[in-house]
Amino acid sequence: MAQGAAGNQGQSGVRTFRRKAALLAVGLFLGFLILEAGVRIFLSVRGPYELALLENRPGGKSYRSRADVRFITRMENRRVVLETDRWGRPGPGAVAPERRPGLCRIAVLGDSFAFGLWADHYTNSMIGLAQRLTVSDGVEWVNFAAGGYGFSDMRVALEEEVLDWRPDVILLCAFNGNDIRETYLGLG
Numbered sequence: 001m002a003q004g005a006a007g008n009q010g011q012s013g014v015r016t017f018r019r020k021a022a023l024l025a026v027g028l029f030l031g032f033l034i035l036e037a038g039v040r041i042f043l044s045v046r047g048p049y050e051l052a053l054l055e056n057r058p059g060g061k062s063y064r065s066r067a068d069v070r071f072i073t074r075m076e077n078r079r080v081v082l083e084t085d086r087w088g089r090p091g092p093g094a095v096a097p098e099r100r101p102g103l104c105r106i107a108v109l110g111d112s113f114a115f116g117l118w119a120d121h122y123t124n125s126m127i128g129l130a131q132r133l134t135v136s137d138g139v140e141w142v143n144f145a146a147g148g149y150g151f152s153d154m155r156v157a158l159e160e161e162v163l164d165w166r167p168d169v170i171l172l173c174a175f176n177g178n179d180i181r182e183t184y185l186g187l188g
Contacts, residue, residue, distance in 0.1 A: 053082060054146060062156040064088055065115070065146050081121045090115045090143045091122035091131075097165050103140040107162050109154040110173030114145035126173070142167065149174075 055066045070083040085094035099105060108114050108127050116125025123132065131141045142165055144157050154172060162170065 053084075055088075057156065057160065062153045063146065064144075064157065064161070065090060075118060078120055080117075080119070082117070083122065090125075090145065091128060093131075095140060095142050099166055100140065103138050104169070105140045105142060105165070105167045106169045106171055107165060107167035108141060108143045108145055108171050108173060109149070109157055109162065110143075110145035110171075111149045111175060112145075112147035113175045114143065114173035115147055116143075116145075117147050145173065 052071065053065060053069055054063045056063050065084050065088040067084060067086050067088040069088075070081070072079060072081050074080065082090075083092055084090055085092070087094065087097070089095065112118065114127060116122045116128055119125035119128065122128045127141055127143050127145070131139075134141070144162050146153070146157075149157070151172075151174070154174075158170070
């Protein structure tokens with residue numbers, strides 16, 4: 001009889017755990033929905049293209065980095081220099097759309113990390129470092145990244161802009177731990 005009571009308590013504990021796990025999952029899902037509604041309300045008032053670094057693409061399907069921007073700001077208590085060239089590419093050095101013979105052109109599509117938003121200067125970003133390390137190898141990097149880009153934004157950039165630059169390689173860079181809405185829920 002003691003074994004039967006212990007078995008019932010074990011089954012009761014499993015049921016309690018399952019119930020708590022289900023409530024946690026429902027709570028997380030509802031929390032995500034509330035957060036998503038808040039973000040949509042915020043963005044309906046102020047879109048990402050209204051930020052100093054970004055502008056709406058023609059046709060309004062997405063946004064891109066503004067051309068000829070240079071400003072100094074602070075991110076997480078660090079001084080950050082943000083600049084774009086005359087085509088809106090991140091960094092101080094302009095790479096022209098016309099191909100130079102003998103160079104392998106790599107186009108980068110990505111979010112704020114690929115843009116270099118979290119580096120103190122573009123030359124210290126992921127792509128800036130790749131540029132410095134491969135310049136003698138005949139590699140030319142063209143960065144089409146923008147903060148907050150998800151895969152839908154990258155597709156628009158690819159179709160409207162990147163292919164015109166005739167890259168040899170297209171590199172997708174994404175950290176989607178913070179751009180969940182843009183990546184998984186799309187442009188709409």
